[in-house]
Amino acid sequence: MPAAKKPTRRKTAPAKPEPAKCPACDGTGEASRAVRVGARKGRLTDHQQTGLCLTCWGTGEATD
Ligand SMILES: [Zn+2]
Numbered sequence: 001m002p003a004a005k006k007p008t009r010r011k012t013a014p015a016k017p018e019p020a021k022c023p024a025c026d027g028t029g030e031a032s033r034a035v036r037v038g039a040r041k042g043r044l045t046d047h048q049q050t051g052l053c054l055t056c057w058g059t060g061e062a063t064d
Contacts, residue, residue: 020062024055031055 021027031053036042052058 020064022053022056022060022062025053025060027060029053029056029058029060 022029025031029052030050032048032050037045053060056063
């Protein structure tokens with residue numbers, strides 16, 4: 001596969017502070033958790049639920 005040509009313009013952009021990554025989802029904005037069955041035993045299943053990270057609400061950025 002030929003390498004895709006990328007524009008090689010390199011201007012020093014003003015340093016933009018990158019938003020801190022959400023520690024809960026590592027910046028993905030998604031949180032997956034294992035599905036548990038049973039109120040008492042909490043038996044783990046093989047299923048995974050992926051949902052919105054409740055810490056950053058899907059933005060992937062740490063809130064302050
Ligand atoms: Zn998050």
